[in-house]
Amino acid sequence: xxxxxxxxxxxxxxxxxxxxxxxxWQRESVDEAEMRLLDMQVNxxxxxxxxxxxxxxDNLSTDYADWGNMQLDPEVARKTYVKVLLRNIGWxxxxxxxxxxxxxxxxxxxxxxxxxxxxxxxxxxxxxxxxKNGTIVKxxxxxxxxxxxxxxxxxxxEYPMSxxxxxxxxxxxxxxxxxxxxxxxxxxxxxxxxxxxxxxxNVTYMPTGPGSQIAARKAIADCVGxxxxxxxxxxxxxxxxxEISLPFSKSKWIDSNPITTPTVLTVINSPDGLFTKNDHxxxxxxxxxVDEADFCICYKRNGTKFYTHAFNRSKVVxxxxxxxxxxxxxxxxxxxxxxxxxxx
Amino acid sequence: xxxxxVSTALGVLILFLGLIVLPTYxxxxxxxxxxxxxxxxxxxxxxxxxIDNGYVEEGDKAxxxxxLSLASCYSTLTYxxxxxxxxxxxVIEGGVVTGYETTYTYAPFDRTCQFATGDIVTIEIxxxxxxxxxxxxxxxxxxxFANIEVRLSGMVR
Numbered sequence: 001x002x003x004x005x006x007x008x009x010x011x012x013x014x015x016x017x018x019x020x021x022x023x024x025w026q027r028e029s030v031d032e033a034e035m036r037l038l039d040m041q042v043n044x045x046x047x048x049x050x051x052x053x054x055x056x057x058d059n060l061s062t063d064y065a066d067w068g069n070m071q072l073d074p075e076v077a078r079k080t081y082v083k084v085l086l087r088n089i090g091w092x093x094x095x096x097x098x099x100x101x102x103x104x105x106x107x108x109x110x111x112x113x114x115x116x117x118x119x120x121x122x123x124x125x126x127x128x129x130x131x132k133n134g135t136i137v138k139x140x141x142x143x144x145x146x147x148x149x150x151x152x153x154x155x156x157x158e159y160p161m162s163x164x165x166x167x168x169x170x171x172x173x174x175x176x177x178x179x180x181x182x183x184x185x186x187x188x189x190x191x192x193x194x195x196x197x198x199x200x201x202n203v204t205y206m207p208t209g210p211g212s213q214i215a216a217r218k219a220i221a222d223c224v225g226x227x228x229x230x231x232x233x234x235x236x237x238x239x240x241x242x243e244i245s246l247p248f249s250k251s252k253w254i255d256s257n258p259i260t261t262p263t264v265l266t267v268i269n270s271p272d273g274l275f276t277k278n279d280h281x282x283x284x285x286x287x288x289x290v291d292e293a294d295f296c297i298c299y300k301r302n303g304t305k306f307y308t309h310a311f312n313r314s315k316v317v318x319x320x321x322x323x324x325x326x327x328x329x330x331x332x333x334x335x336x337x338x339x340x341x342x343x344x
Numbered sequence: 345x346x347x348x349x350v351s352t353a354l355g356v357l358i359l360f361l362g363l364i365v366l367p368t369y370x371x372x373x374x375x376x377x378x379x380x381x382x383x384x385x386x387x388x389x390x391x392x393x394x395i396d397n398g399y400v401e402e403g404d405k406a407x408x409x410x411x412l413s414l415a416s417c418y419s420t421l422t423y424x425x426x427x428x429x430x431x432x433x434x435v436i437e438g439g440v441v442t443g444y445e446t447t448y449t450y451a452p453f454d455r456t457c458q459f460a461t462g463d464i465v466t467i468e469i470x471x472x473x474x475x476x477x478x479x480x481x482x483x484x485x486x487x488x489f490a491n492i493e494v495r496l497s498g499m500v501r
Contacts, residue, residue, distance in 0.1 A: 008351070018366060022369060029376070033377075033381075040384070048499035051462075051501060055461070084464065088466075088495060089495070090468075093448075294460065311458050331444060334432055334434035334441060334444050337436065337441065339433050340432060342449075
């Protein structure tokens with residue numbers, strides 16, 4: 001009976017602890033739900049960016065192994081990414097919203113292509129401005145701009161080590177050759193073959209060294225990962241300590257691939273209150289996929305040249321309109337001077 | 345031992361908090377989590393089907409799965425789907441095509457609809473009603489669970 005006096009305070013204490021635990025769980029639940037949704041939104045946006053970049057590429061050969069002839073515009077990828085992301089977060093596509101999103105949430109945007117990568121990030125631009133009195137003053141700004149195409153390189157020093165023994169290795173994605181620059185001489189060599197296995201699955205030959213495929217993938221992953229990490233640190237004024245690390249071979253644990261096709265990498269660093277309740281950091285990677293032709297039919301209606309998608313053919317023909325030509329993409333239709341027909 | 349009125353009242357209050365208020369809060373939170381998960385997964389599945397196939401039809405798996413998933417939620421959830429068509433037009437200067445201009449415009453959307461590559465489909469799932477436990481939690485603790493909003497946009501492949 002003498003311990004009965006403790007029962008009430010004990011019960012109150014237990015209920016307070018349970019209540020505090022529940023509130024913490026509630027906050028975690030909200031955070032998890034927001035992060036999961038934002039992750040899906042960013043991934044859909046990155047997929048759209050890669051798809052649109054490939055769709056608008058020039059000289060897109062039907063042989064997708066022929067990477068050398070593909071010319072990709074990274075700005076198309078970035079603009080598409082921003083467009084789709086705005087729709088995902090429910091913002092309208094105005095100049096102010098685009099600027100707010102880019103300045104606050106996108107510290108960098110990287111497009112890795114066949115023979116190099118482009119990085120859109122905060123960079124210092126040095127300029128001069130002339131005042132009204134004729135004085136020239138410095139006008140340095142820090143803008144979000146594209147770098148030129150940066151090659152995938154790796155510098156090593158051969159033994160015995162000295163500056164003259166520095167060798168620069170340059171690689172392309174998925175290529176069978178690589179280049180070396182040594183003592184002012186540029187040379188092309190073949191990439192050493194990938195490992196060979198016997199019938200029991202044991203490795204019989206594993207090439208190593210700077211001229212191997214593994215070394216090429218490592219150099220590509222390191223180049224892109226390091227540049228993106230630096231861009232993230234610079235773009236967040238040192239606030240983000242995240243490191244972008246890319247695999248150079250198929251990762252068993254997280255089932256991710258190395259960079260083997262045109263790829264888009266970006267992060268969303270959303271500050272709390274902008275469009276989510278809490279801070280979130282989401283990293284998204286999107287690779288290329290084989291694109292299919294988007295056939296369009298071209299015709300004249302009321303004297304004006306129009307085009308529409310091929311699946312509207314029955315509606316066009318039903319209106320007594322004669323189809324003049326069929327092309328493989330809306331871009332080709334535009335090249336021939338046809339406008340998109342809103343009637344279908 | 346004579347029971348005092350104060351201790352009786354305190355006991356009743358503790359019992360009320362422990363047996364009514366806290367369980368109501370927990371149950372409403374669990375239901376909210378379940379509804380949010382279901383809404384996000386349903387939205388993702390719907391967008392995946394539409395952007396992969398480029399076509400939806402009345403009675404399709406996309407619509408039935410979406411409707412059944414949302415109907416199984418504890419709260420009342422409604423959805424709206426938007427379609428934006430990609431329009432590419434040439435920029436002609438002096439009779440020569442010098443570039444392209446791409447815009448997106450909202451297009452009428454039916455439950456049977458064809459999408460072209462590059463079109464954007466958006467689904468918006470919003471909560472329009474709360475269930476009994478959530479109503480109790482709002483009355484007892486002032487908590488508001490009527491805030492589920494899932495919005496996903498994808499580009500048709």
